[in-house]
Structure formats: C-alpha cells, structure tokens
Amino acid sequence: MIHGVLNIYKEPGWTSHDVVAKLRGILRQKKIGHTGTLDPAAEGVLPVCLGKATKLCDLLTEETKSYQAVLLLGRVTDTQDTTGAVLQESPVAVSLQEVEAAAASFEGEQLQIPPMYSALKVGGKKLYELAREGKEVERKARPVHFYRIEVLDAELPRVRLAVTCSKGTYIRTLCHELGEKLGCGGCMEQLIRTRVGIFRQEDSLRLAQVEQLAREGALESRVCGIPELFPQLAQVRALPQEDRYLDNGNPIYRSMVEEPKLWQEGAQVRMYKSSGEFVGIFRCDGRTEKFAPVKMFLQD
Numbered sequence: 213m214i215h216g217v218l219n220i221y222k223e224p225g226w227t228s229h230d231v232v233a234k235l236r237g238i239l240r241q242k243k244i245g246h247t248g249t250l251d252p253a254a255e256g257v258l259p260v261c262l263g264k265a266t267k268l269c270d271l272l273t274e275e276t277k278s279y280q281a282v283l284l285l286g287r288v289t290d291t292q293d294t295t296g297a298v299l300q301e302s303p304v305a306v307s308l309q310e311v312e313a314a315a316a317s318f319e320g321e322q323l324q325i326p327p328m329y330s331a332l333k334v335g336g337k338k339l340y341e342l343a344r345e346g347k348e349v350e351r352k353a354r355p356v357h358f359y360r361i362e363v364l365d366a367e368l369p370r371v372r373l374a375v376t377c378s379k380g381t382y383i384r385t386l387c388h389e390l391g392e393k394l395g396c397g398g399c400m401e402q403l404i405r406t407r408v409g410i411f412r413q414e415d416s417l418r419l420a421q422v423e424q425l426a427r428e429g430a431l432e433s434r435v436c437g438i439p440e441l442f443p444q445l446a447q448v449r450a451l452p453q454e455d456r457y458l459d460n461g462n463p464i465y466r467s468m469v470e471e472p473k474l475w476q477e478g479a480q481v482r483m484y485k486s487s488g489e490f491v492g493i494f495r496c497d498g499r500t501e502k503f504a505p506v507k508m509f510l511q512d
C-alpha cells in the first residue's frame with residue numbers, strides 16, 4: 213500500500229469522487245480520499261490522500277487555495293456559472309478600471325452566502341438536490357478571506373482573474389457578486405485551481421500519467437510523503453529506550469528526546485523514533501510539559 217499524497221490534476225467532466233474511484237482501480241488499494249471537491253466543470257489541483265495519509269484529509273481541506281477564473285459579465289444564471297439557466301442578460305458598459313476597483317474591494321475578510329447549487333447540506337439534504345427540485349432555502353453567510361484578487365487581463369465582457377483565498381470560498385459566488393457590484397450581472401465561465409497549500413498545478417499529474425507511472429513502477433517517486441507535508445515543523449527524535457512509548461501512542465517527556473530544547477509550549481513538531489521512522493505530529497503540552505500526539509501514522 214502507498215502512503216502519502218498525490219497531486220492530481222482533475223480534468224473537466226470528472227467529479228472528485230470519480231477521481232478517487234479511478235485511482236482505487238489503478239493503485240489497487242481502497243484507502244484513498246480527496247481533500248475537497250472541485251465542481252465537475254472545474255479543473256486543476258486536487259490533492260488525493262493515500263493509505264495512512266487519509267488521516268490528513270481534514271487538515272489539507274483547511275489549506276489556502278489559488279485559482280484562475282474567467283468572469284463573464286452581462287449574464288446571471290441560477291448556478292452562478294455558465295452551466296446554469298440564464299436568469300438575466302444585460303449590456304456591459306464598464307471600464308477595465310471599474311472592474312479592477314470592484315475586484316480590489318472584495319480583498320480581505322468577507323461574508324459569503326453559499327450558492328444553492330453546492331454540496332453543502334441543509335437538513336440532511338444537499339443544497340443542489342433541493343435546487344433541482346425547485347426549492348430555495350435560507351443559507352447562513354460564512355466568513356471567508358480573499359488574500360488576493362488580481363485582474364490578469366480582460367476582453368470585455370470576459371475578465372480573467374487570479375484569486376487566492378481561504379477554505380470554503382466559492383469563486384462562482386465571487387463572480388456573481390462582482391457582476392452585481394458592477395451593475396451588469398456576471399457569472400463564472402471557467403475555473404482552474406492552481407494551488408492547494410504546497411501542491412501546485414505545475415507539479416500535478418493527470419490520471420493518464422498516474423496510470424502510466426504505475427505500470428512502469430515509478431509512481432511512488434511522485435508521491436509526497438507524510439512528513440513532507442509539514443516542512444514548517446521542527447523534527448524531534450526519541451531516544452532509543454523511549455521508542456516503546458511512541459509505539460503505544462503515548463506522550464513523552466521532553467527529556468526523552470534527542471532535541472529537548474525544541475520543546476516550546478503550544479508548538480507542534482514532527483516526531484520520529486530513534487530509528488528515523490516517522491511517528492506523527494505532536495504538540496508541546498504546557499500543562500504536562502510533554503510532547504503529546506495530535507496525529508499518529510505508525511498504524512494503518
């Protein structure tokens with residue numbers, strides 16, 4: 213079984229679930245999970261966790277993400293993208309400077325209402341299922357953060373945007389709201405996710421490439437190992453006589469490691485056995501003055 217994260221380039225037309233199902237067939241292992249859905253029409257970076265790394269799916273979902281999107285001004289749809297039914301069409305009489313100013317006004321903390329055509333659940337039912345039944349329900353606005361919204365180029369009514377944002381952000385909704393702000397309406401025509409945390413588009417693999425590498429026995433060289441996902445965390449190695457505590461998932465005192473000075477209250481570290489085997493992510497517990505486990509990876 214392979215343990216780690218594959219940086220997959222999801223192609224248009226595939227659901228995130230389709231990608232996982234295809235990988236299970238290629239790799240002949242069941243323990244696979246994706247790190248956050250991309251709409252079927254969207255494409256781009258989709259980190260997929262394999263084996264023990266499936267424990268990290270929730271952590272990777274939290275990562276900052278970057279996108280390139282095409283905003284189509286002058287059209288409003290029920291899905292907030294061009295796959296939906298057209299609700300309104302308007303002439304576009306705005307300047308590039310007005311578009312840039314509107315985009316800049318969304319940078320920073322925002323409250324965003326999730327679209328009806330989304331996989332969020334209300335009362336146990338996905339919103340898009342309700343939308344297809346012709347129902348609309350109240351959705352609570354959620355805090356999101358836009359770190360960067362840049363107009364890359366424009367041939368009105370189309371505007372190409374580069375966006376870096378927090379988790380849970382809908383770029384379709386950003387396009388819709390930009391159209392509203394400009395007074396002509398708008399929707400998303402294209403979306404490419406270019407980055408999720410440390411995973412970038414230029415390093416991603418299409419499923420056909422994964423299949424070829426697997427046939428050649430060369431795929432594991434393209435898998436990001438679990439410890440590599442936390443380059444910002446210090447490495448701590450247990451003393452040989454203390455390995456048994458880690459085998460049982462126990463916390464250990466700072467006197468039990470080779471680098472006791474790396475203990476800093478509240479900080480997280482990468483913990484290794486004396487042999488160099490990666491154990492997991494531990495946190496410096498100020499109450500007990502121990503390294504306490506947060507995520508363990510010794511067992512499947």
